[in-house]
Amino acid sequence: MNVRWNASGFARWGRWNVLLLELLVFVLIWEWVAAQLGEPALPPPSAVLREFWHERAILWRHLLVSARRVLLSVAFSIGIGAPLAILAASSPKLDRALSPLFYFFHPVPKVVFLPILLLLVGLGEDSKLLLMTAILVFQIYVIVRDAAKQVPAQTLDSMASLGADRWQLLRFVYVPVSLPAIVTALKVSVAIAIAVLYIAEQTGSLEGLGAYIKNQFQMVQYAKVYSGALAMSALGLAGFALLSVLESRVTRWQRIELED
Amino acid sequence: MGGMDETAHLELCSVDFRYGGGPALLSGLDWRIGRGETWALLGPSGCGKTTLLYLLAGMRIPQRGNAQYAGEALRRPRPEIGLVLQDFGLLPWLTAAANVELGMRLRGLAPAEREARRDGWLERLGLRAVARQYPVQLSGGQRQRVALARLLALQTEALLLDEPFAAVDELTRERLQETLGLLVAELGATQVLVTHSVEEAALLAQHIALILEAVPIGEITVLQNPCWQGEGSLPARDDPDYFAFCREIRSLLKR
Known part of the structure; x- marks a missing residue:
């Protein structure tokens, strides 16, 4: 069969x-390298998948x-960060008051405050959610505020x-113009939340994938460590898939522009 | 019309205006626009035509003097005054139909009334087929008609238009000019049309306001259109009198 690898053929192939x-290529290479090394810390994917299936009920829990935890922290952060960002973008006074503060604290690596948070808030859910929210809210604010500031002066004049009064401007201009950025912020947040969660669940937690991975690592169950990582990746992918559906809804008017 | 000394519909009274710390644009300017009159405002680029329109719309406040609507000082936009901006001011995330409806929604009209007016104007301006499309999918002429439909649906008494046909092709422009002329006459609305086209001004306005000075503008020169027939019938584009009037305007602008 004559397969022509031109651009459209590639696109059609999907x-x-x-x-x-x-x-598939990645898994095959992994399988081959694992077989060559025979190293316990690098089990072959077949062993990982077998373990993943075996542990599925525990992993699911x-x-x-x-x-x-991811859902709650992202919801808190977007619930606080996005409205503040939109209000700041629409009000120069509020922007002057809030934005320097948010931009100042945004690059501070808040994850290093985890031990202090644990001391102050305790080992339970609160410290984890607080840490994740503290990290995400700045990220979300910066992304959404920058997008909402892009409203052209002509649009406001019109x-x-x-x-239009102030609330109508928010409802008909600032919120819709920010929606694509909010979805972007959500995507970034889910990825960051999972990474931070992994660290947060390592300390004083018996439940959660981070805790599971840490425990299996300490018991030298490397295939299970990989299974846990696989489950965590699945969590991230599921989040992205859901957000992509949302994205295609709120950015319809933008995508049409690209398709033309 | 009746020759009575009635209050002007729109008026600028000894207006001084500048943006922020910028140079003075207007200085002691007077301009009186009667109810139901059709005006075109002509002048070189950057001479402050759009600023004049914004003042008449109540969207800028002069430093001295004031803009008035029916004798009342304008401090903010009024529902009786409608404005179409140069880039049409459509919201890209709303469909054509939703854009037409937007002004009525902002002013709190009942949904049934909104839909009736929206559909009526979409139909009249030939936009039914593109009602569900987004602005980016529309041609320049269609976008312009959407902006016009949004304005007309508000049934405002004064229509302020900032170079409404600058971004459309020649044939579309001619058709839109005729549509606008008809609709303004039908509604009996007061019209102020900012344009840089001498031909358009002579076609669509009974009164031509010329800005002949450099800024700050203290005076506008007013010409009466000898070819004006009113009732929505525009001067013929090949009428020698129309050509002569355009030539007269041009020679004034060049001086």
């Missing part, structure tokens, strides 16, 4: 097929705990001439 092929 991005998903390409991804599956790439993953830990995954639910972690997913709940709305003013139609008689």
Whole structure:
């Protein structure tokens, strides 16, 4: 068969097929390297998958705990960060008061305060959620505020001439213009939340994928460590998949522009 | 019309204006626009035409003097005054139909009334087929008509238009000019059209306001259009009198 690898043929073949092929190649290389090394810390993917299947009920329980923490912290952060960012973008006074503060604390590596948080708030859920929210809220504020500031002066003039008041400006201009950025911020947040959660669950936690991975590591169960990592990746991928659906809804008017 | 000394519909009274710490743009300017009159404002680029329109719309406040609507000082936009901006001011995340409806939503009209007016104007301006499309999918002429429909749906008494046909092709422009002329006459609205086209001014306005000075502007020169027939019938584009009037305007602008 004559397969021509031009651009359109590639596109027709589908991005998903390409991804599956790439993953297959990756797994095969991994399997081969693991067999060559015979190193316990690098079990072959077949062993990892076997362990993953065997542990599925336990992993599911830990995954639910972690997913709940990710969901709550992202929800808190977006609930605080996005409205503040939109209000700041629409009000020069509020912007002057808030934005320097948020931009100042944004680059501070808040994860290093985990031990202090544990001392002050305790080992329970609160310290984890607090840490994750503290990290995410700055990220979200910066992304959303920058997007909401892009409203052209002409648009504001046009709305003013139609008689829009402050709330109507927020509802019809600032919120819709920020929606794509909010979805971007959510995507970034889910990825960061999972990474931070992994660290937060290492200390004083019996539940959650981070705790599971740490325990298996201490018991030298490397295949299980990989299974835990696989479950954590699945959590991230599921979050991204859900957000992509949301994204395609809120950015319809932008995508049409790209397609033209 | 009746020759009575009634209050002007829109008026600038000894207006001084500058943006922030910028140079003075207007200095002691007077301009009186009667109810139902059609005006075109002509002048070189950057001479402050758009600023004049913003003042008449109540969207800028002069440092001295004031802008008035029916004898009342304008401090903010009023529902009786509608404005179409140069880039049409459509919201890119709303469909054509939703953009037409936007002004009515902001002013709190009941949904049934909104939909009736929206559909009526979409129909009249030939936009039914593109009602569900987003601005980015529309041609320049269609976007312009959406902006016009949004304005007309508000049933304002004064229509302020900032170079409404600058971004559309020649044939579309001619058709839109005729549509606008008809609609303004039908509604009996007061019209102020900012344009840089001498031909457009002579076509669409009974009164031509010329800005002949450099800033700060203290005076506008007013010409009466000899070809004006009113009732929505525009001067013929090949009428020798129309050509002569355009030539007269041009020679004044060049001086």
